[in-house]
Amino acid sequence: MAAHPDGSNRVFLANIHGKIWLATVPEEGSGEEMLIDESNPFLDISDIVHVESELGLLSIAFHPKFAQNGRFFASYNCDRVQWSGCYGRCSCNTDVNCDPSKLSPRNGARPCQYHSVISEFTANGSSLSDPSLVTRANPTEVRRIFTMGLAYTTFHGGQILFGPDGYLYVMTGDNEARTDPYNFAQHKKSLLGKILRFDIDKIPKISKYHRWGNYSIPSDNPHYDDEELLPEIWSLGLNNPWRCSFDSERPSYFLCGDCGQDKYEEVNIITKGGNYGWRDYEGTDVAHPPKPVKGGNSTISVENYITPVMGYEHSSVNADEGSAAITGGYFYRSKTDPCMYGRYLYADLYGSGVWAGTESPKNSGNFTTSELSFGCAHDSPLPCSLAEESSSPSLGYLFSMDFRNSGHVRPSRSSCSVPQTKLLMLFSSSVLLLLYDFTVVHL
Numbered sequence: 001m002a003a004h005p006d007g008s009n010r011v012f013l014a015n016i017h018g019k020i021w022l023a024t025v026p027e028e029g030s031g032e033e034m035l036i037d038e039s040n041p042f043l044d045i046s047d048i049v050h051v052e053s054e055l056g057l058l059s060i061a062f063h064p065k066f067a068q069n070g071r072f073f074a075s076y077n078c079d080r081v082q083w084s085g086c087y088g089r090c091s092c093n094t095d096v097n098c099d100p101s102k103l104s105p106r107n108g109a110r111p112c113q114y115h116s117v118i119s120e121f122t123a124n125g126s127s128l129s130d131p132s133l134v135t136r137a138n139p140t141e142v143r144r145i146f147t148m149g150l151a152y153t154t155f156h157g158g159q160i161l162f163g164p165d166g167y168l169y170v171m172t173g174d175n176e177a178r179t180d181p182y183n184f185a186q187h188k189k190s191l192l193g194k195i196l197r198f199d200i201d202k203i204p205k206i207s208k209y210h211r212w213g214n215y216s217i218p219s220d221n222p223h224y225d226d227e228e229l230l231p232e233i234w235s236l237g238l239n240n241p242w243r244c245s246f247d248s249e250r251p252s253y254f255l256c257g258d259c260g261q262d263k264y265e266e267v268n269i270i271t272k273g274g275n276y277g278w279r280d281y282e283g284t285d286v287a288h289p290p291k292p293v294k295g296g297n298s299t300i301s302v303e304n305y306i307t308p309v310m311g312y313e314h315s316s317v318n319a320d321e322g323s324a325a326i327t328g329g330y331f332y333r334s335k336t337d338p339c340m341y342g343r344y345l346y347a348d349l350y351g352s353g354v355w356a357g358t359e360s361p362k363n364s365g366n367f368t369t370s371e372l373s374f375g376c377a378h379d380s381p382l383p384c385s386l387a388e389e390s391s392s393p394s395l396g397y398l399f400s401m402d403f404r405n406s407g408h409v410r411p412s413r414s415s416c417s418v419p420q421t422k423l424l425m426l427f428s429s430s431v432l433l434l435l436y437d438f439t440v441v442h443l
Contacts, residue, residue: 061075086117211232
């Protein structure tokens with residue numbers, strides 16, 4: 001889900017199968033449902049997207065100058081057996097002491113049969129001169145930005161977003177649901193378990209660096225200080241970053257939810273060259289993976305490990321099932337709800353909890369968290385069923401969040417009474433929610 005770059009109350013909604021729709025969120029209090037013409041998607045690339053539990057169309061991002069150039073980008077997975085356009089270098093290679101022929105097939109797929117792809121598309125080419133008015137984009141790929149073969153089929157991130165600096169940030173997981181046996185997240189010659197940073201506006205014809213696609217390297221990427229680090233890497237040591245965002249008021253605050261493995265889900269403040277500890281640390285504890293490291297670097301030092309600023313333990317959220325997974329969120333900067341202003345909101349993928357993180361003092365990186373209650377509005381335009389033996393709605397998986405920022409002027413807390421936070425949350429049960437006095441509408 002992504003807000004329309006034109007600042008209106010329109011949103012783009014993508015499904016995992018490769019379709020993106022453009023819809024208008026009804027005005028608050030109208031009681032109207034959000035309608036989508038499923039037969040008329042904004043973009044349909046379902047013929048090239050491979051869908052499987054953690055594979056599919058995973059993220060969309062709009063160029064900062066979309067209103068002028070109509071450029072936008074999609075991050076998805078493809079199957080090289082099914083599509084000739086699915087090709088690229090394997091993430092398991094000699095640079096990281098990995099041999100694809102020695103990896104066992106996963107979920108019926110050979111190593112690097114599936115690829116992570118970032119493609120550029122355009123909303124130009126129609127009779128309309130303003131791309132913001134276009135309701136259907138050209139489904140033909142304009143340019144292949146990035147392709148990487150996946151050693152395994154899980155934990156591969158997939159989000160893309162533009163930072164305040166205009167560069168494209170790419171989130172990759174360690175690509176292995178258990179223990180990262182090749183220590184990809186720590187290996188400086190691997191793009192797995194990392195935050196990558198590309199310049200997609202400047203494409204040099206010749207580069208001294210081996211690139212994985214059509215982009216250039218921003219001059220302030222940390223490889224200039226560490227020649228052993230691949231130049232695309234912005235930060236490392238992540239397990240499976242799932243939903244990251246920049247604070248609209250403080251561009252230096254770049255937060256990512258990072259999925260844990262056995263015990264802990266975490267939120268990290270991402271910094272240039274930062275190392276977030278995986279696979280040596282999970283949360284604030286030393287990790288004890290059952291498998292030995294087959295390749296990559298040795299353990300990192302405590303001095304180089306950046307601890308998470310927020311998070312929660314699996315046992316506190318999903319003790320019965322023994323699993324949980326974080327969905328990163330946003331700093332709330334709207335003027336609508338002074339109670340929530342400046343707090344970071346994040347949630348559990350399984351729809352089991354929503355939290356607000358409060359930083360004190362400001363810019364300290366010290367957060368305290370509190371869990372928020374949530375439910376369906378009494379005047380919801382559509383019925384909302386409840387989970388069995390629970391007062392919470394049965395919503396499925398919470399994949400992403402977004403909210404319309406209504407300004408950066410901090411409202412007075414003297415008006416902090418009835419919260420009306422406009423946080424949009426996309427769940428797998430095809431409903432869209434507004435936090436607190438929820439309005440629930442089927443997509």
